[in-house]
Amino acid sequence: MKNYKMIIQYDGTRYSGWQAQKDTPDTIEGKIENVLTHLFEEPITITGSGRTDAGVHALGQVANFHALDMPCDTIHDYLNAHLPKDIAVCSVEEVPERFHSRLSAIGKTYLYRIHTSPVSDVFARKFYYDYQTPLDIARMRKAASYLIGTHDFKSFCANKRMKKSTVRRIDDIVITPSDSELVIAYTGNGFLMNMVRILTGTLIEVGDGRRDPDSIPDILAALDREAAGYTAPPQGLYLKEVYYD
Structure with missing residues (x-):
């Protein structure tokens, strides 16, 4: 398993915040997890550096996730091709196993x-x-x-x-x-x-x-x-x- 770090931008206007919620699909975390799950063909859970509220934007949100080995360019391109246009992944890189987007900040x-x-x-x-x-x-x-x-x-x-x-x-x-x-x-x-x-x-x-x-x-x-x-x-x-x- 590899540990991947993403830097993400988003317009939070139409979303119910960062954190995935059971009663709505309209969260930033939920949208990204859904695309990654399709890419890796297994459930993927991401961890953000913090939870932005409904309507709040990000220029440099950071998140990480663990998944099977795959080129970072492939992950980056797939995400940006399949995410809504108000969410963009600026970069994807492999990071050490112990890196945690929230706890390491x-x-x-x-x-x-x-x-x-x-x-x-x-x-x-x-x-x-x-x-x-x-x-x-x-x-x-x-x-x-x-x-x-x-x-x-x-x-x-x-x-x-x-x-x-x-x-x-x-x-x-x-x-x-x-x-x-x-x-x-x-x-x-x-x-x-x-x-x-x-x-x-x-x-x-x-x-x-x-x-x-x-x-x-x-x-x-x-x-x-x-x-x-x-x-x-x-x-x-x-x-x-x-x-x-």
Whole structure:
């Protein structure tokens, strides 16, 4: 048996998220597993680096699977010939047996796109959060500075019954404005359920004046989801890259 690593891009608009589900065929994982099962003529299970939610996109999702020996080019070409056009496999390579797309990951970068122009871009509306309100970048950057480092991010986790540790490390938050758009890039060693979307909703509330930038330490200390801002919608979120040693 060989261990294969894939890098995958997808438009998550019409899917119920990454993870395969029994009650719907419309998941990214399910679509890829179905094609691989036909190729290898035996059931194939893939493991992703993380579960993106319904409507969330990926520029560099990573997944791996074990299967019989087959040229990587053959796997790559077959996948792209048979997958829906909103899913693309960028590369396939053989990796060591112990490689695990989730457990071997040491960090990730997510992007969140916010459209701030009063005029919507009708052709890109599925790929950003159409907020249409100017945001104070300086206030947002000050708030973001409090989030850098290792903290308990329980206030920014949608799973209120989470029993595992909610401590994570954020290495960088870069906020880049343009004439009509704001892009926030989050890099860290791992992210909790809806964490990036809750962080974004909180920073938006700082940017539009609803919250004070200096309120972030109190939100972290509260360890309470209700203390943080709202959950920004999924269509603005992209898994950009996953990092490995």
